[in-house]
Amino acid sequence: MDLTALAAAHPDHWRRAACIRTLTLDAVAAANSGHSGMPMGMADVATVLFEKHLKFDAGAPHWPDRDRFILSAGHGSMLLYSLLHLTGYADMTLEQLRNFRQLGAITAGHPEYGHATGVETTTGPLGQGLANAVGFAMAEASLRARWGAKVVDHHTWCIAGDGCLMEGVSQEAIALAGRHELSRLIVMWDDNGITIDGKVSLSDRTDQKARFAASGWDVFECDGHDPVDIDRALVAAKASPGPAMIACKTHIALGSSAQDTSKGHGALTDATLISDTKAAYGWTTGPFDIPADLKEQWEAIGARGAADRAAWDARIATLSTGKQVEFARAVSGEMPKKLSATIKALKKQISETAPKVATRKASEMALEVINPIIPETLGGSADLTGSNNTKTADMGTFEPENRKGRYIYYGIREHGMAAAMNGMALHGGTRPYGGTFMCFTDYARGAMRLSALMGVSVQYVMTHDSIGLGEDGPTHQPVEHLAMLRATPNMLVFRPADAVETAEAWEAALNQKATPSVLALSRQGLPTVRREHKTANLTWRGGYVLADAGSKRQAILMATGSEVSIALAARDILEAEGIGTRVVSLPCMELFASQDDAYRKRVLPGGAVRVAVEAGVRQSWDRWLLGERGREAKAGFVGMEGFGASAPADELYAHFGITSEAVAAKVRDLL
Numbered sequence: 001m002d003l004t005a006l007a008a009a010h011p012d013h014w015r016r017a018a019c020i021r022t023l024t025l026d027a028v029a030a031a032n033s034g035h036s037g038m039p040m041g042m043a044d045v046a047t048v049l050f051e052k053h054l055k056f057d058a059g060a061p062h063w064p065d066r067d068r069f070i071l072s073a074g075h076g077s078m079l080l081y082s083l084l085h086l087t088g089y090a091d092m093t094l095e096q097l098r099n100f101r102q103l104g105a106i107t108a109g110h111p112e113y114g115h116a117t118g119v120e121t122t123t124g125p126l127g128q129g130l131a132n133a134v135g136f137a138m139a140e141a142s143l144r145a146r147w148g149a150k151v152v153d154h155h156t157w158c159i160a161g162d163g164c165l166m167e168g169v170s171q172e173a174i175a176l177a178g179r180h181e182l183s184r185l186i187v188m189w190d191d192n193g194i195t196i197d198g199k200v201s202l203s204d205r206t207d208q209k210a211r212f213a214a215s216g217w218d219v220f221e222c223d224g225h226d227p228v229d230i231d232r233a234l235v236a237a238k239a240s241p242g243p244a245m246i247a248c249k250t251h252i253a254l255g256s257s258a259q260d261t262s263k264g265h266g267a268l269t270d271a272t273l274i275s276d277t278k279a280a281y282g283w284t285t286g287p288f289d290i291p292a293d294l295k296e297q298w299e300a301i302g303a304r305g306a307a308d309r310a311a312w313d314a315r316i317a318t319l320s321t322g323k324q325v326e327f328a329r330a331v332s333g334e335m336p337k338k339l340s341a342t343i344k345a346l347k348k349q350i351s352e353t354a355p356k357v358a359t360r361k362a363s364e365m366a367l368e369v370i371n372p373i374i375p376e377t378l379g380g381s382a383d384l385t386g387s388n389n390t391k392t393a394d395m396g397t398f399e400p401e402n403r404k405g406r407y408i409y410y411g412i413r414e415h416g417m418a419a420a421m422n423g424m425a426l427h428g429g430t431r432p433y434g435g436t437f438m439c440f441t442d443y444a445r446g447a448m449r450l451s452a453l454m455g456v457s458v459q460y461v462m463t464h465d466s467i468g469l470g471e472d473g474p475t476h477q478p479v480e481h482l483a484m485l486r487a488t489p490n491m492l493v494f495r496p497a498d499a500v501e502t503a504e505a506w507e508a509a510l511n512q513k514a515t516p517s518v519l520a521l522s523r524q525g526l527p528t529v530r531r532e533h534k535t536a537n538l539t540w541r542g543g544y545v546l547a548d549a550g551s552k553r554q555a556i557l558m559a560t561g562s563e564v565s566i567a568l569a570a571r572d573i574l575e576a577e578g579i580g581t582r583v584v585s586l587p588c589m590e591l592f593a594s595q596d597d598a599y600r601k602r603v604l605p606g607g608a609v610r611v612a613v614e615a616g617v618r619q620s621w622d623r624w625l626l627g628e629r630g631r632e633a634k635a636g637f638v639g640m641e642g643f644g645a646s647a648p649a650d651e652l653y654a655h656f657g658i659t660s661e662a663v664a665a666k667v668r669d670l671l
């Protein structure tokens, strides 16, 4: 590359972009780790985007109608941190850049949501940001339809690398965006032909432009180092009727001796390389030293959106007070006050009629009363709507012809669904939930982990939660999934026993602002075990005494979901034999663990034999069996030890020995 010619053609732009490039070199050198090449390669595109197109106000980073900028190629975090610092985000000080990747700094190795303002989502696992961006754009389209362009009217911009486009989740996301004609979504592909192992051609020969076009995108290209050409492409992409992809031809690690090589991908820390590169940029100041005139130019860019933002504030002020309050509530993630009374009324009705229904059906019953009072829910399923029972009567279908529709047909795309839901939740103003078979948590897991890491309230409706699904067999029967989900920090795993607990689980889950939830729901019908109406939400406490010992307590049975009724039947057997037996329902271990010690002790006192029953593996039960005043010699587990099998559910329970007789026998053994 002839850098002199580039600099001469657009000297002001060149110097502005060099700020990003040199801050990146300095921060990576200070940390002695990180990724230099991507920010050095994409600095021109990002400069034009922030200077001319992105609607934002660095002084109001939470402005709801700002454009969203998603750095899907999260390893290039210094691109984002440099931009946030340069444009004047108050928290992104020079000190933070100096402490890039250090403990306590907001400049984490990869951008992390909740650390620095202006970081819209956590990226780093390649492909996630792109799939989040689709969710952001869906949320924008949904809210614009409901609130009008006066209130919601913005774009979602995403920078994705070769790696993002290779990851499978990108295909799911691209197809979804194309189908939904998300014209406000613009993806800028860092087309540098390089990944860590070498040239992209080592492992790929996909025609990416044809690939996007095949899914209904409008495709553009530009010279990623020519600001005029970049601007032309951005203008065209913004105006195009479909989602837009711009192939930005760039040179990784531009201007360094590592340019166009995989060496340029990682940390360029060699002092000579750095000084030579800076000299090639025409840069004369020392590390982290941005000349005052350049900082002023960048701060003016950061303030460019202030007038727009003020105009938006004025427009919001013209809404009725009721609407203003409702908009603020939805954006804050607060639940409407009516939710609590609505759930109580449903619980009362269930306890009185005591239906025998699958908890997936009970979930639908809950959603039928929830969706009408929480207008921001956006439900969906990965092509299992009739099995997950996720669609309620009033929702309508979200589609280009009906952006007000609140039900999303995600297609067979569990990972894309989960990542899109993260984007919707992060966008704010919407409450996404989506379903699939619990076993296919595996397919969604990459994004589910990020829901937990970011602390976003997404509800995963995972039905067919055990061997109880029967004939579909072991490919579809989750065994290890409860343990795996419970092992995930900041994730609530609900496995309700009946329709009452299911309604309670929904209330508890929706009230979480910073924690995602999984609702593990049965395919098979379950009796109502909560026959006596209680206004208190017992599931919200995680665990509680469902049936106490009739005589002196000798055993405590713990169970979740479909095995609670098995525990109750075992209790009947044992009580008839004069063995006082308590049954504890434990619909959410995480919430139970967060109760104070006194409450946990009341539910799980010491002394008695303890047996846990769950049609899954034992892992995750040991705290309740051995800890919490329990003892190894007096603890047993009735559940699964391997994969399931293909047969009717009743036969499987008998075959795997998950029966009330087996539970009673285990208690007798331990006494």
Ligand SMILES: Cc1ncc(C[n+]2csc(CCOP(=O)(O)OP(=O)(O)O)c2C)c(N)n1
Binding pocket: 037, 038, 073, 075, 124, 125, 126, 160, 161, 162, 163, 164, 167, 190, 192, 194, 195, 196, 252, 265
């Ligand atoms: C899911 C996932 N797999 C692997 C990685 C490790 N990784 C980080 S960057 C990278 C190469 C990405 O290539 P590209 O997107 O072209 O970035 P560039 O080298 O052009 O900056 C890999 C494999 C990751 N971050 N996420």
Ligand SMILES: [Mg+2]
Binding pocket: 161, 162, 163, 190, 191, 192, 193, 194, 195
């Ligand atoms: Mg690349």
